[in-house]
Amino acid sequence: MRSSLLRTVKKTIERYGLLSPGDRVLVAVSGGVDSMVLLEVLYLLRKEYDLRLWVAHYDHRWRKDSLKDALFVYRQAQEKGLPFIYGVAPVKEYARREKISLEMAGRELRYRFFERLYNLLDLQKIALAHHADDLAEEVLLKFIRGAGRRGLAGIPIKREAHLIRPLLLVTKEEIEVFAREWGLSWVEDESNQDVRFLRNRVRHLLIPFLERHFHRKVRENLKRTALILAEEEELIEDLARKAYEKALVRKPQIALRVPVLKDIPPALRRRVFWLALREAGVSLFRMRQSHLEALNNLISGKARGPVPLPGNFQAIRGPGFIRFVPKPALFSPFVLKIPGPGRYSLPIGGEVILEIKTRCSPRDIKLKLEKVSFPIIIRNRQPGDRIYWPAVGHKKLKKFFWEKGLTAEERDRIPIIEIDGRIVAIPGYYVHPEYKASSEEEGLCLSFQKIA
Structure with missing residues (x-):
């Protein structure tokens, strides 16, 4: 059993090209069992792939004793002789200021921290500990929120070439078995049991209900569906990238040509919007279908704009183009x-x-x-x-x-x-x-x- 998970991870790495020899890799470690297994697996594979590893821990300050988790991860990194980087932010205050959920605020700040380190340390990869059960939960969450095909593809195994998820095809049960057999230590985050969070309600209430009353292999079926969609997404993403390059104007902000957008099929146009929004710096975590519909109305002329976007951004319609720009400071008449x-x-x-x-x-x-x-x-x-x-x-x-x-x-x-x-x-x-x-x-x- 010890080699089973490692074999699965190695096959995943090879099939999807997650690692290359000599990669400098940031490993995101919360201290939970998933991230501790990820750290152990990459540590075991470091010589085979000639990897240089960094351990990064982000403290959300959700709990008063969260510093204990950070110290635990620090000691684990120390034992392996790996550099440790600690990040912290008052997530609750950020969520209140931006008027978003705690989950969303934590995710935004966490990813922003990892991306800063990626650029600062000149890394090639950021490794995250999402697994097959997370993938199933994500598909259900996106379905509940009314996501399209892109959202139902769930969590990508690789995003933008540098965000990788080596454990994505491994189940939670396999992770826990590996952790016990290798004698790993980990910390339990009590917030993972808090059903006030939507993801936890899906994990602890909805999926068990579906397994009991509808199909015992719900997680496996959701994972399989997501992987099929994800493979098809690669083709659609390639078409979207070509359409995006055709529509793109730089003024110097990101701008798209309206005539080109009008000629693109609606399904592909949404992908073009995603690419433009990402490059402009808009938080894609906060984007909803209502935002995309508003952008379409701006293109068709049903709305004049500006269209408010997450994170203090807006879309502006000009003569023949739309721009994605930060909201400027307001000036009073003078x-x-x-x-x-x-x-x-x-x-x-x-x-x-x-x-x-x-x-x-x-x-x-x-x-x-x-x-x-x-x-x-x-x-x-x-x-x-x-x-x-x-x-x-x-x-x-x-x-x-x-x-x-x-x-x-x-x-x-x-x-x-x-x-x-x-x-x-x-x-x-x-x-x-x-x-x-x-x-x-x-x-x-x-x-x-x-x-x-």
């Missing part, structure tokens, strides 16, 4: 009266410098002196604003900004220069032709510094 040349702080941040001279920077605004009268007004946009446009007479500022691809929030941050009730300039975008000074004549230069 009006600043400039009495004469000098240096003035702006309510939106930065400052403006007004000087009378002949040579101005190409980035500055240069106004004819005979057209200037003080006070000059600097403000942000107001309803009904119009600018003079030689070809059409006047144009709504709202339409002008739309044509420039600016979001509503970005428009609020742009200073408007007004003289005698007329908009004469917009830094970086517009200067009224009657007020624009030539490069040879002396004029009033307005230099805007660090507007952000």
Whole structure:
């Protein structure tokens, strides 16, 4: 029996290409039996695969004695001569601030910690201890929440080439047998029995009920279904990646071309959204079907946006594209009266410098002196604003900004220069032709510094 689990894990590693010789691997160890078996297995295979291992423990501070678990893992790493890294965060406070569940908050912070270490230590893999029973639970959870095909594929055995789950085809029972026969120690996390958590209700209540009253091999059947779907997902993911590259625009934020999205079948379009959201930094753990439906409405024109997304992000529709960007800080309307040349702080941040001279920077605004009268007004946009446009007479500022691809929030941050009730300039975008000074004549230069 001792070699049975090892044989299964080795077959899984070879079949799915989870490890390569010489890999530097971060092993996520909570101290529970699953992660202790994962650590032992990779330690036993380290010479065969020429692995360098790091042990990482993340303390969620859910329990007052959680530090004991961290010390236990530290001692286990010490015994094996492996480097130990400890991470901790007040998960409850984060969940409260972000208005998400404890489970989701813990998962977000935990994965963020592992990814930081992955980049900092120049690692090739992050090994996680999910097993076949976890896979069955995940499929049921996703089904309950109304996930699509992608969600029903459950937990991927490998994600983004560096997140690997060597125990995913091994059952909980096999793990516990291995742990006892190899004389391993582990700690019991009492929160795993707490049925206030949805996953625990699925684990301790729903699956046993299904096994008793419907089919005794529910876990095995769910695992088999998930693995079939996962293999098919590889093909769909490849198609989605090609469609994503075709639709992608960088402005510099992640943006997708609307005409391309409209031509993609809805099922593939959802995958393209996932790829864009992941690259933009949106928390995929928090994404729901309602978010995807809202994005589709943005594409079809049923909604104008912006569409709020998890983690203080939003999707913005522009002329021919949608962008995935962080929500900007809100700015209140402001009006600043400039009495004469000098240096003035702006309510939106930065400052403006007004000087009378002949040579101005190409980035500055240069106004004819005979057209200037003080006070000059600097403000942000107001309803009904119009600018003079030689070809059409006047144009709504709202339409002008739309044509420039600016979001509503970005428009609020742009200073408007007004003289005698007329908009004469917009830094970086517009200067009224009657007020624009030539490069040879002396004029009033307005230099805007660090507007952000």
